[in-house]
Amino acid sequence: MQKSKTLKAISMKQLFNPFNKIAGAKALIFGAIISIFTLTVSLYSHSAFDGVLDFHKAPYITIWPYLSFYLISWLCLVFYFGLAGILLTRTKFRWLDLLGTTLFSRSPLLIAALLCFAIPFIDQQQIKDISKIHFSVSFFIASGLSLLCIIWTIALYYNCYRVCLNIKGTKAIWSFILVMILAEATSLIMIRSLHF
Numbered sequence: 001m002q003k004s005k006t007l008k009a010i011s012m013k014q015l016f017n018p019f020n021k022i023a024g025a026k027a028l029i030f031g032a033i034i035s036i037f038t039l040t041v042s043l044y045s046h047s048a049f050d051g052v053l054d055f056h057k058a059p060y061i062t063i064w065p066y067l068s069f070y071l072i073s074w075l076c077l078v079f080y081f082g083l084a085g086i087l088l089t090r091t092k093f094r095w096l097d098l099l100g101t102t103l104f105s106r107s108p109l110l111i112a113a114l115l116c117f118a119i120p121f122i123d124q125q126q127i128k129d130i131s132k133i134h135f136s137v138s139f140f141i142a143s144g145l146s147l148l149c150i151i152w153t154i155a156l157y158y159n160c161y162r163v164c165l166n167i168k169g170t171k172a173i174w175s176f177i178l179v180m181i182l183a184e185a186t187s188l189i190m191i192r193s194l195h196f
Contacts, residue, residue, distance in 0.1 A: 016152070017159040022104065023097045031103030035070065038110040042066045047116035050191050052077055052184045055112055055150060057119055069191055070106075076187040077102050080179045081161055088175055091166040098164055105156035112149040118142035154180075 014021070022030065042048065043066060048058035050069040060066065078098050085093045118138040161179070162172045 016155045017163070018104075018156075019101050019160050019163040022101075023164070024094065024100050025096060027100030027104040028096065029100075031100060031106065034107045034110055035103060038106070038113050039063065039066055039070060041110065041113040042070075042116075045113055045116035047113040047119075049073060049106075049109055049112075050188075052180065052187045053150065053154070054184075054188070055109070055146060057116060065194070068194060072190050073183075073187045074103055074106065076183045076190070077157070080183040080186070081165065084161075084167075084175055084179050085165040088171070089165050089167055093165050098160075101160035101164055102157065105153060105160050108149040108152040108156070112146045115142040115146045115149070119146070 019027075038049075043063050046058050046060065048056050048060065048066055048069055050056055050058070050073075052073045054073075058065065078095075081098050081102065082093075082095060085091065085098075119142050120139065157180070158172075158176050161176050162168065167175060
């Protein structure tokens with residue numbers, strides 16, 4: 001019984017912090033493979049990850065908007081994580097580790113993309129008269145589970161930030177929040193400057 005509890009605790013820890021075992025090129029390869037699946041599903045479920053923390057249903061019918069949003073969000077995150085590493089820690093981190101672990105951290109977005117099949121696209125006109133929109137039970141379940149996927153992704157971001165840059169305690173928390181705000185703001189500005 002005790003062994004079962006220990007194994008469960010270890011598996012839960014690895015679910016939110018696998019970065020003691022996976023980093024660098026290995027994380028980058030696995031992250032890239034999962035990202036390809038995520039983007040393929042996104043094209044058909046119309047799920048756009050249009051910001052570091054954003055996830056919306058979108059009307060695009062080609063892969064390019066989904067790919068552009070995904071890459072911009074990921075690279076903004078890498079840039080600000082690296083900037084924090086340069087300014088806030090004496091640890092000699094590797095950019096390869098940041099590239100790999102941040103991309104791998106986006107793995108739960110594959111589940112969110114799949115859940116998006118159950119979420120209808122709502123345009124600006126429909127939002128003006130939202131009382132006429134029928135929301136099914138599957139919509140609320142998929143939306144709730146998608147939110148959990150985003151929270152899981154943020155937890156992975158935090159742990160990859162903390163492990164790769166060797167930042168601990170309150171310094172890790174407040175700097176991570178600041179970095180996320182900057183990365184989110186930058187990604188939104190860049191994405192909204194695109195015209196598809």
